[in-house]
Amino acid sequence: MKKRYTIVFLLTVFAACKKDSNHTISTDPKEGLIKISEGYALGAATKVELWSQTTITTGHNKLFLALYDSLSNQSITKAGIQVLPVMDMDMNGMQMSHAAPCFQPESNQAENTLFPCAAVFTMPGAAAGQNKWSFKVTVKKEGQNNSAIALLPLEVKASLPARVKMISTADGAKLVVSCFLPANPKIGINEMELTIHRQQDKMTFLPVDDYVVSMTPEMPAMGHGSPNNINPVITKNGRYKGKVNFTMTGEWRINLGLSKAGQNLNTFFDLTF
Amino acid sequence: MDPATIYTEPVNLKSIEVRNGGEGMSMGATVGGTLNLKLADAVIDSNVRLSGSMASGYYSAAASVQNVLAMNYSANRWALRVSGVYRKAGDYMDGLGQRIAFSQYEKLNTSVSGKYLVSKNSLIKADFLLDDGWNIGFPALPMDVGYAKARIASLSYELKGQPGILQEMDAKVYANSVRHAMDDTRRPTVTMHMDMPGESHTLGAFFQFRLKPRGKHILKLKTDFYYNSVKADMTMYPQGAAPMYMKTWPENHQVVAGLFLEDGIFLNEKSRLDLKLRVEIASSKLADQMGKNQFAVLGYEVHQPLNRFLKNVNVSYTRFLSPLFTVYVSGGLNERSPTTSERFGFYLFNRMDNHDYVGNPLLKNEQAWNGELNLLFSTTDFSWKLTAFGSLVQHYIIGKTQPELSVMTTGAAGVRAYENIPSAKLFGAESSFNYQFFHQHFILNNTWKWLQGEDHRNNPLPLIAPIKTITSLRFLHRRLFLQAENEISLRQNQVSLDFGEKETRGYTVFNLRSGYSFAMSRYQLNFSAGIENLFNKAYAEHLDWGSMLRPGRNIYGMLTLKF
Structure with missing residues (x-):
């Protein structure tokens, strides 16, 4: 009789434990990486x-x-x-x-x-x-x-289309500008980010926070753009955040104008989705 | 787009009813008026089993042919009517003798209509209409319509002459479906190939009752419901690059339910008062995420359905002043909600003004105060109807050029977005005159119409036709008729400069028509022939965009056999 009670008790405990372990979701921080x-x-x-x-x-x-x-x-x-x-x-x-x-x-x-x-x-x-x-x-x-x-x-593979551009300023300095969008750009409003660094020497790149960035997306095949884009503005450490709008799928070119102290630089990034 | 209006052939029509202002509100909430096309029914006549007509015609301006066949078979309690029309036209010649390339078209329209008498006072009717057009040229566009297919079906039940309070009932369910696609593959120089398919599906029903007259009142009640879904998209194929895709009509669902009440009050022998009231609820919703995202680009949040409540009220008074003279006055308040294109069109190309249009989901309802005065004078040989009308439309919906938006359609002149302007005035007058003389051998007919529109700053509204008058004199003698027609359109200089409208010159066109019918024992053979645009005038109407010239001299002949 006592034995039977013990078994019932143990079963209850096991059942409870099992239930509990189901509730704790093990999150592997490296999942998807x-x-x-x-x-x-x-x-x-x-x-x-x-x-x-x-x-x-x-x-x-x-x-x-x-x-x-x-x-x-x-x-x-x-x-x-x-x-x-x-x-x-x-x-x-x-x-x-x-x-x-x-x-x-x-x-x-x-x-x-x-x-x-x-x-x-x-x-x-x-x-x-x-x-x-x-x-x-x-x-x-x-x-x-x-x-x-x-x-x-x-190993670093070449991005195609290029996600990074090196441009020279009027005073001969080199800028590294990179542009990145969500992994799957969509028709509609897309978050976009830019980084701007200036090369000081071969081993040192300093973030540049004082560019005024203007952005004009266009579809080169048609020559049209999209309305209501939000120009990227500095957040910190050379990172600029903005919003780019795509009205249709296809090949887009994001034209960027970087201006500082009366100096203007132009570059662009292409993408297809 | 009203499928029934575009996809109906004259041979299928029994009547066309035009109602100005809010007069047609039993058909739905409206501001500008309605066009009610009644399709031809099968005829139950036990004396004539089989009847029908066959016609064939040729028109020189576009070397076009038209072939028509209509047949009616009647048994004692049922009848079936079948009709078919086939048209094919080449490129037409304008008044300067130039061939207008890509103005061709080809079209087949078939309809079947059946009727069954359930009892002396009730019947069931079924209609099916199939309209297929293909290779329809748009000369002023860089592309044509590849195909346009409409299917319209309805089933109705009519009950008449009932003894109780409910004297008449009319119930109908209907469905229609329209598919179309643009095609640029026939054009010699296409910078970029594109596909532009679209479709619209509607399902609806109405019940209409006429109650037994009570005192001076005759009451009519109608309740109706419809569901409509539309979608259209565009894919462009640039050379050596990825295809480009967008939704020009993001999938949109609309549900409308209405209730209509009409009270005809016979005040006395000489006057009558009519009251009409319609309330309607309309709900529309964007059903696809891509469409919602597209509108986010334009700065609109369109996640919630848009619900509208619409009120339409109209009062009219008719006074029979003398056996010859009648006055009819009407006034009311009418509302309409923005159309699907006005709300959710995304770079929809409008060939009327060569612009891409973007919708505005935040548009308010248009609200119009309408007034109309009619004078009717008629004797046995003479009738004259004179109408003056005016509307003050609040929140008038109009397309405004958006310089910051860039065009999507190759060749379009710009992008316009719909906006409510505070108000607009529309007013005008119409006259229709008919006189028979010389023992009814001659009939003189004249109509003219004048319409003027102004926005809240008293600037002319765009897309308003100038004064136009048509006069015809017909001579009838036994089986012969001869008719001379003159059409005069005045210059339109009341144009909207904001809209990019240009003045249009006036024109005068003459037409000659004739007909002769040979009567045989069981058949009747009609021959008609004529010349349209007799003097080969090179002209365009104000609403023809791009001032594309209309056809020049057109000689036609048509043979009709009725049996």
């Missing part, structure tokens, strides 16, 4: 993984870093991180390197175990060979005085 590369920050006993929503192409790419203790394989959720995309070129034996604009993680605290950051790749390159890209990640773990560097090789 693609692993691009990984490497070790030697001296910090840290494994660094680079993740992205899409394969990496020239232009703006939103990236995620995941850090693990290389001994315990435990996720590291607090660390000071600096990133820099570096292109190493070998031109007939002549070595040359340059960087690309990037956006640092905003906090030393991970968001759901990931550190979001971004980079604007300016040219295509492979993970190894003559023109190779690497993502240089400088990690300073909490409680450590020294930082360690991980170099993550990665």
Whole structure:
């Protein structure tokens, strides 16, 4: 009799547990992301993984870093991180390197175990060979005085149509302008974002916050545009946000005018949907 | 677009009823008036089993042919009528002797109508109309209509001569469906090929009752309902690039329900008062997300259905002053809600003014105060009707040029959006005169019409035809008739400059017509022939956009066999 009660009790407990476990939805922070590369920050006993929503192409790419203790394989959720995309070129034996604009993680605290950051790749390159890209990640773990560097090789494909443009200003400076839209542009109102960086030297790109941007989309096949676009305006760190309107599907060209102190620059970005 | 008006051939028509202002409100909420086309019925006549007519005609200006066949078969309690019309026209020649390329068309119209007498006082009627047009040229456009197909069907039940309070009843269900597509594949130089298909489907029903006269009152009641769905889109194919797609009529559903009441009051032998009242609820909704997004680009949120309540009231008074002279006065308030195109059209091309039109979902109802005065004078040989009318329309809906919007249709002159202007005035007069003389061997007929429209700043409204008068003199002798006609349209200089309208010159055109009928024992053979635009005048009407010249001299002949 007692045994029977125990069984009933246990069954009830199991049933309750099962029900509970159904309610807790396990969210994998990396769900829907693609692993691009990984490497070790030697001296910090840290494994660094680079993740992205899409394969990496020239232009703006939103990236995620995941850090693990290389001994315990435990996720590291607090660390000071600096990133820099570096292109190493070998031109007939002549070595040359340059960087690309990037956006640092905003906090030393991970968001759901990931550190979001971004980079604007300016040219295509492979993970190894003559023109190779690497993502240089400088990690300073909490409680450590020294930082360690991980170099993550990665492949960058050419975006088509181009999502990044390099333009020269009147005073000879180089600007890197990238434009990105939602993954699936639609007929109607679309959020759009621009980034503008000025190249200071080969390894340094500074965000430029004081351009006045005007935007005029057009369909080159027809010569018509769309009404009520909202010109991108600066949010922070060289990022400009606006709204672009498409009245129909097809090939569109987004013409941009950048003006500052009486100087005007023009560029454009194409897209087809 | 009223499918019945476009897709009806004269051979299918029994009558056309034109009602100005709010007079036609039993048909639906209206501001400008209505056109009620009554289709020809099958005729039940047990004495004539089979009757009908066959006709064939030729018109020189466009080397066009027309063939008509109509047959009626009658049994004792039922009858069936079948008719068919086939037309084919080439490119016409204008008054300068130039061929107008792409003015051709081809069209087949078929209708079947059946009637069954259920009892002495009740009958069931079924109608089906099929109208197929294809290769319809639009000379002033870079493209033609590839096909236009209409299917109109209805089933009705009529009950008459009932003893109770309900004396007459008329119930009808109907459905119509129209599909059309533009076609540019026949044009020699097409910068960009495009597909522009569209369709409209309507399903409706009405019940109409006439109550037993009570004292001086005769009451009529009608309730009606319809559902309409429209959609149209456009795909353009630029060379070596991705196709471009948009919805020119985003899928739109409209439901309308109305209630109409008419009271005819016979005040005394000499005067009569008519009261008409109609209330209507209309709800329309954009049904596709892409259409909603398109309108977001124009700055409109169109997620909610748009509901409207419409009121139409009309009072008229008829006074029989003498056996020869009658005065008829009417006035009222009428409302209409914006049409689907006025609300939800997206870069819809309008060939009237060569502009792309975008809709405005926030348009208010048009509201018109109408007044009309009619004088009728008639003797056995002479009749004259003179009408003066005026409307003050509040929230008048008009297309205004939007310089910041760029055209979608190749060749269009600009983009216009519908707007409510505070008010507009429309006024005018009409005369219709008929005189038979010389032992009724001669009939003189004259009609003229004058219409003027002004906006709230007293500027002329666009798309107003100038004064036009048509005079005809017909000579009848036994089986022969000869007729001379003259059509005069005055210059239109009251044009809307904002609208980009230009003045149109006046013109005078003469036509000659004749007919002779041979009577045989069981048949009748009619021959008619004539010359339209006798002096080969090169002319265009004010409402012909692009001032595309109308056909020049047209010699025609037609043979009709009735049996």
